Amino acid sequence: MRTVGLKKEHLNRYPHELSGGELQRAVIARAISLKPKFIVCDEPTSMLDVSVQASIINILLNLQKNHNLSYLFITHDLEVANIVGQRFAVMYGGQILEEGNKIMDKPLHPYTELLVKSITMKEDIEHINELLDKTEIEIKKSNNNGGCKYYHLCPYHGEKCLKGAPPVVEVDENRKVRCFRYI
Numbered sequence: 001m002r003t004v005g006l007k008k009e010h011l012n013r014y015p016h017e018l019s020g021g022e023l024q025r026a027v028i029a030r031a032i033s034l035k036p037k038f039i040v041c042d043e044p045t046s047m048l049d050v051s052v053q054a055s056i057i058n059i060l061l062n063l064q065k066n067h068n069l070s071y072l073f074i075t076h077d078l079e080v081a082n083i084v085g086q087r088f089a090v091m092y093g094g095q096i097l098e099e100g101n102k103i104m105d106k107p108l109h110p111y112t113e114l115l116v117k118s119i120t121m122k123e124d125i126e127h128i129n130e131l132l133d134k135t136e137i138e139i140k141k142s143n144n145n146g147g148c149k150y151y152h153l154c155p156y157h158g159e160k161c162l163k164g165a166p167p168v169v170e171v172d173e174n175r176k177v178r179c180f181r182y183i
């Protein structure tokens with residue numbers, strides 16, 4: 001309890017008597033009580049205020065350092081991903097499109113490019129999300145059977161991108177991308 005910043009009196013409280021940040025701390029305390037080596041953190045900061053987010057991330061990073069933990073950290077927040085992540089995988093339409101170290105510094109897949117752009121152009125995030133929703137609808141309506149799932153939004157698309165699934169290309173030992181452009 002102390003490790004995650006909770007007090008003894010929190011032990012006797014029901015979940016509805018805890019704040020969002022306290023709930024997350026309780027969940028982390030419960031997870032580390034089993035002395036795991038690996039923890040899946042699924043959107044651990046998504047419902048929290050920015051200041052509480054920062055304290056939860058600090059707790060997770062300290063625990064990682066002190067207990068030699070590995071995390072699979074799932075998030076929609078790229079800034080949080082950049083702080084926590086060492087190795088990244090970008091997913092779209094149920095597939096990993098790009099994977100590796102430092103992919104935010106030099107994105108290879110057009111979807112990763114778009115996501116990185118959304119960090120620097122915050123006002124466009126809504127527009128990008130609208131585009132992505134529209135794209136999913138277009139894909140469902142289209143004849144894209146087995147072609148690239150990102151075809152309708154991709155500025156680089158070509159004929160072959162609709163003919164078959166793009167292969168996963170190993171660009172170097174730390175980078176993989178699912179796209180015809182890298183063959």
Ligand code: SF4
Nearest residue numbers: 148154157161179180
């Ligand atoms: S495979 Fe083609 S459509 Fe898909 S991301 Fe690459 S260039 Fe774009």
